[in-house]
Amino acid sequence: xxxxxxxxxxxxxxxxxxxxxxxxxxxxxxxxxxxxxxxxxxxxxxxxxxxxxxxxxxxxxxxxxxxxxxxxxxxxxxxxxxxxxxxxxxxxxxxxxxxxxxxxxxxxxxxxxxxxxxxxxxxxxxxxxxxxxxxxxxxxxxxxxxxxxxxxxxxxxxxxxxxxxxxxxxxxxxxxxxxxxxxxxxxxxxxxxxxxxxxxxxxxxxxxxxxxxxxxxxxxxxxxxxxxxxxxxxxxxxxxxxxxxxxxxxxxxxxxxxxxxxxxxxxxxxxxxxxxxxxxxxxxxxxxxxxxxxxxxxxxxxxxxxxxxxxxxxxxxxxxxxxxxxxxxxxxxxxxxxxxxxxxxxxxxxxxxxxxxxxxxxxxxxxxxxxxxxxxxxxxxxxxxxxxxxxxxxxxxxxxxxxxxxxxxxxxxxxxxxxxxxxxxxxxxxxxxxxxxxxxxxxxxxxxxxxxxxxxxxxxxxxxxxxxxxxxxxxxxxxxxxxxxxxxxxxxxxxxxxxxxxxxxxxxxxxxxxxxxxxxxxxxxxxxxxxxxxxxxxxxxxxxxxxxxxxxxxxxxxxxxxxxxxxxxxxxxxxxxxxxxxxxxxxxxxxxxxxxxxxxxxxxxxxxxxxxxxxxxxxxxxxxxxxxxxxxxxxxxxxxxxxxxxxxxxxxxxxxxxxxxxxxxxxxxxxxxxxxxxxxxxx
Numbered sequence: 307x308x309x310x311x312x313x314x315x316x317x318x319x320x321x322x323x324x325x326x327x328x329x330x331x332x333x334x335x336x337x338x339x340x341x342x343x344x345x346x347x348x349x350x351x352x353x354x355x356x357x358x359x360x361x362x363x364x365x366x367x368x369x370x371x372x373x374x375x376x377x378x379x380x381x382x383x384x385x386x387x388x389x390x391x392x393x394x395x396x397x398x399x400x401x402x403x404x405x406x407x408x409x410x411x412x413x414x415x416x417x418x419x420x421x422x423x424x425x426x427x428x429x430x431x432x433x434x435x436x437x438x439x440x441x442x443x444x445x446x447x448x449x450x451x452x453x454x455x456x457x458x459x460x461x462x463x464x465x466x467x468x469x470x471x472x473x474x475x476x477x478x479x480x481x482x483x484x485x486x487x488x489x490x491x492x493x494x495x496x497x498x499x500x501x502x503x504x505x506x507x508x509x510x511x512x513x514x515x516x517x518x519x520x521x522x523x524x525x526x527x528x529x530x531x532x533x534x535x536x537x538x539x540x541x542x543x544x545x546x547x548x549x550x551x552x553x554x555x556x557x558x559x560x561x562x563x564x565x566x567x568x569x570x571x572x573x574x575x576x577x578x579x580x581x582x583x584x585x586x587x588x589x590x591x592x593x594x595x596x597x598x599x600x601x602x603x604x605x606x607x608x609x610x611x612x613x614x615x616x617x618x619x620x621x622x623x624x625x626x627x628x629x630x631x632x633x634x635x636x637x638x639x640x641x642x643x644x645x646x647x648x649x650x651x652x653x654x655x656x657x658x659x660x661x662x663x664x665x666x667x668x669x670x671x672x673x674x675x676x677x678x679x680x681x682x683x684x685x686x687x688x689x690x691x692x693x694x695x696x697x698x699x700x701x702x703x704x705x706x707x708x709x710x711x712x713x714x715x716x717x718x719x720x721x722x723x724x725x726x727x728x729x730x731x732x733x734x735x736x737x738x739x740x741x742x743x744x745x746x747x748x749x750x751x752x753x754x755x756x757x758x759x760x761x762x763x764x765x766x767x768x769x770x771x772x773x774x775x776x777x778x779x780x781x782x783x784x785x786x787x788x789x790x791x792x793x794x795x796x797x798x799x800x801x802x803x804x805x806x807x808x809x810x811x812x813x814x815x816x817x818x819x820x821x822x823x824x825x826x827x828x829x830x831x832x833x834x835x836x837x838x839x840x841x842x843x844x845x846x847x848x849x850x851x852x853x854x855x856x857x858x859x860x861x862x863x864x865x866x867x868x869x870x871x872x873x874x875x876x877x878x879x880x881x882x883x884x885x886x887x888x889x890x891x892x893x894x895x896x897x898x899x900x901x902x903x904x905x906x907x908x909x910x911x912x913x914x915x916x917x918x919x920x921x922x923x924x925x926x927x928x929x930x931x932x933x934x935x936x937x938x939x940x941x942x943x944x945x946x947x948x949x950x951x952x953x954x955x956x957x958x959x960x961x962x963x964x965x966x967x968x969x970x971x972x973x974x975x976x977x978x979x980x981x982x983x984x985x986x987x988x989x
Contacts, residue, residue, distance in 0.1 A: 320403045321348040325411040332414045333395060334456045336388035336428035336920070338802070339370060339511045342397075344380040344411060350401040355382050358396040358410055367395050367415065383512075386415065388428070418456040418482060418926060421954070421962020425479060425510045427461060429454035429920045431801040432505050432515050433770065434604055441493060441522055447611075451487040451505045451515070454920030455479040458964055458988050463507040465489050466514075471506075478986055481952035481964040482926035498522045515802050530602055532616050540619045543591045547582030548598065552736045552753075556602035556610065557761040557771070563588075564615070566595040575603070577758035578749075579738060593620050604771070747780035754798045759788040759815045759830070765869045765888045766830055766851040768813060769918035771798040784823065788815045795837070809836040811917055827854040834916040844876040847916025862895030871913050886912025888924050903935040929954040943973035946984075965989045 325346040333340055344355070355372040357364050366387040374380045380399065396410035416423045434450040441447050449465055458480050464471035473491040487505065502517040533549045535541055548561065561581060564571040572591070574581065582588050596618040602610035736753025751758070752775045759778065760768035773794030779787045795808035812833045819826035831850045838844030851869030858864075867890040874883040887910050894903040911928035925931065931952040938945045946969070953963040970984030 320350070320401065320405055322405045323348045323350070323353065323399050323401055323407050325397070325399060325407050325409065328397070328411045328413055330424050331412070332416055332422065332424045333367065333384060333386055334423045334426040334428065335366070335386050335415065335417050337426040337456070337511065338385045338428075339513045340384050340386070340426060341511055342382050342384060342413065344382060344397065344399065345378060346380075346399070346407070346411075347378060348401070348405065349374050349377050349380055349399065350403060350405075352402045353380065354400050355380065356398055356400070358398050360396060364393075364395050384413075418454075418920070420456075421481075421964065423456040423482070425455070425457035425459035425461070427453050427455055427507050427511065427513055429802060430505060430507065430513065430515050431770065431921065432503065432518050434610070435503070435518065435520065436771075436798055437518050439518075439520055441520055446492040448492055449489045449503060449505070452921050453477070453479075453485040453487060453507070455485055456482050456926075458482075458966070459510070461485065461507060462509045463487075463505065465491075466504045466506055467493060468502055469504075478988070480950060480966045480988060481929070481931065483952075484921050484923070484925070493520075513802065530600060530610070530613055532598075532600065532613055535618065537616050540621055543593070543620050544589050545582075546588050546591070546620065547580060548588070549580040549582075550600045550613070552579050552738055553602040553610065556604055557756045557758060557768075558603040560601040560603055560609075562599050562601070562612075563591065563618075564597045566597060577761055591620055595619050745782045747778075749776075749778040749780070751776045754794075757788075757790040757811075757813050757832075759790070759817065759828070760813060760832070763828075763830065763851070763853055763867065764890055764892075764923045765867050766832065766849050766853070766915060767918050767922065768811065768832065769797075769915075769921070770801070772796065772809075772811065773798070774811065784819050786817045788817070789813070809834055809917075813917075824857045825855070828852065832917055836916065838876065845873055845916065846876060847871065847873040847914065849915055849917075858895075860895065862893065865892040866890070867892075869913070869915075871915060873912075873914050873916055884912040884914065886910035886914070886927065888913040890924075899939055901935075901937040903933075905931075905933045907931045925952075943971060946970045946972070 323346060325344060327345050329343040329345065333342075351374055353374050355369065357367060357369060359365070368385055370383040370385055372380065372382040382397065384395075393415045395413040395415050397413070398407055398410045400406045414422075418426075418428055430451060430453050432449065432451045435441075435447060439447075453461065455461065456479075458478075460476055460478055462474065462476045464475070465473045472494055473489050475487055475489070477485050477487055479485050493503070499522055501520045501522055503520055504515050504517045506512075506514040530553050531551045533551060534547065550559065553559075558575050558577050559579070561574045561576065562571055563574075597615040598618050599613045599615050601612040604610060736751065736755055738749070738751045738753075740750070741748045754771050754773050755776075756771045757768040757774070757776060759776075760766060768790070772792050773796075774790055774792035776788065776790045778789075781787070790811070790813040792811045795810045797809070813831065815828055815830040817826065817828040829850075829852045831848070833848040834846070836845050836847075849869050849871040851867065853865065853867040855863055855865040868888065870885070870887050872883065872885045889908045891906040892904065894901075896902070907924065907930070909924050909927050909929050909931075913924065913927055915922040915924060929952055931950065933948070933950040935949075936947045948966075948968040950966045951963070966986065966988045968984060968986045970982055972982035972984075
């Protein structure tokens with residue numbers, strides 16, 4: 307026998323990794339930190355995951371992190387640009403030993419407006435408190451935020467102070483409509499000094515807002531004060547004028563006037579800082595004792611802190627103030643000037659006395675100057691000072707029915723010293739002036755606020771507050787012309803997502819009818835220029851629209867609004883222009899104690915409000931929707947019902963329909979106990 311040796315080489319290769327499925331298997335354009343579970347076989351520790359360039363839409367998606375959990379599970383976090391087009395994203399896994407998945411895992415890339423889009427948060431903003439706000443010891447402050455979402459389902463997260471959660475929340479998204487988040491727990495008491503507030507979403511993905519700097523101070527320097535009349539002053543209903551200080555960032559004010567005895571309360575919302583002569587009429591009030599207060603309102607239906615109730619007395623024939631003397635009469639000046647060595651407040655005024663003037667020139671005049679300030683000295687280096695300076699005056703001939711009036715006010719906030727100045731910055735001031743006569747009026751406002759003449763609109767609102775100047779010319783027959791231009795493109799809010807880049811805004815409007823008229827019509831337009839960022843190519847946008855409303859004698863208000871938008875991306879490689887229309891029909895009123903509301907909307911695929919973007923009430927594009935709300939008070943309880951239906955979306959994929967219903971019962975027992983019971987169903 308002859309032995310033959312045959313050499314054999316045996317190469318043992320590790321098993322090839324295989325991707326079986328991805329959960330979820332859809333990704334929304336504009337979403338950040340979206341976690342995808344990768345299920346399969348033969349995954350090795352240290353394996354890498356990459357996006358294949360072959361998939362349409364893959365160039366607008368990035369991998370934030372990737373980790374192998376076990377041999378059958380890996381986890382990858384993805385972010386998609388807001389301008390990502392519909393397509394697919396292909397993921398490939400490679401083991402350290404060289405094995406590579408033969409077939410990639412595929413994700414469908416969908417725009418937020420698609421009914422098939424999964425639940426995701428694309429943008430979020432902390433709208434209250436504003437950056438640099440200060441909180442006094444013992445003061446109650448409830449933070450509020452807005453979420454821009456896609457899809458339907460529960461969203462959970464936390465409010466954090468100095469990086470530590472102090473309240474968890476769960477809210478429900480419905481058909482891609484923006485979601486409001488309001489804390490129920492006041493900010494905890496802290497040491498004096500600098501603190502940081504943030505809003506974090508933990509499901510369906512991990513995304514946080516930029517931190518909002520706050521100042522904890524020894525005492526509060528109130529940003530809202532009632533200026534006139536003085537507490538307990540006696541006034542005539544036809545001459546009553548209510549005025550208050552301006553609040554930086556407020557888009558409107560809610561004035562409550564409660565009649566003492568029967569408890570009936572009159573509520574009026576206005577964008578002005580006064581009611582009465584030169585403003586909205588108060589002649590419907592009858593003689594008697596009253597209490598009144600004012601509450602600031604911010605963008606996104608966010609309510610600020612109300613002033614304390616202040617007494618007011620109305621009597622027929624009682625003057626609001628003494629008549630001013632002639633132009634050449636003697637005047638007295640009382641000056642106010644104090645150093646902020648302790649909490650202080652005061653006022654200064656100039657007034658005239660009754661004397662006989664020249665019979666050839668019978669002119670009445672009066673003027674008033676007020677200044678208030680509150681703060682502390684350097685023993686509290688982070689304590690801010692806040693105050694206002696106000697001037698008012700009028701000049702009129704004896705035979706003139708309406709005198710020429712002039713008013714001006716500056717509201718400001720600043721730290722006295724220390725590093726708090728960097729937190730407050732320059733976004734904490736607002737100034738307003740007015741010059742009015744017999745049939746004309748000119749209103750001017752400069753500072754950090756949203757356009758006031760767009761606050762009542764739903765499809766063409768001005769978005770969050772920013773630095774800008776606004777002018778309104780009041781003409782005879784109830785006509786007014788308004789214009790707004792921003793001088794600071796940075797929003798006065800803490801945002802992430804589509805609104806985190808700087809944006810310039812120009813807007814104008816022509817209005818027929820005052821706030822108290824039964825019929826109002828407004829034609830508005832705005833134009834924006836947004837800078838490019840990591841996930842935004844920059845864009846130029848414009849919207850033109852009209853809105854009208856009519857209030858019946860029974861108190862029902864019917865409104866109709868329509869708009870057309872045009873948006874063009876400024877990226878030279880993504881020159882894309884979209885156009886579209888939107889329409890809204892609304893009705894609200896009361897039948898006895900039952901309050902009802904109905905909204906019908908149609909938003910075409912190309913419509914987009916560039917000023918408010920995903921936070922617009924218009925909601926997703928290419929959608930028809932209807933909403934019905936009802937509220938019935940039951941003693942100290944309130945029963946609320948909400949029904950909605952949304953359908954469409956075939957421009958972004960398969961057409962879909964979402965139905966949603968909510969029923970809740972809420973009430974209170976005493977001052978410290980509040981409860982709410984409810985349920986929701988979405989199909």
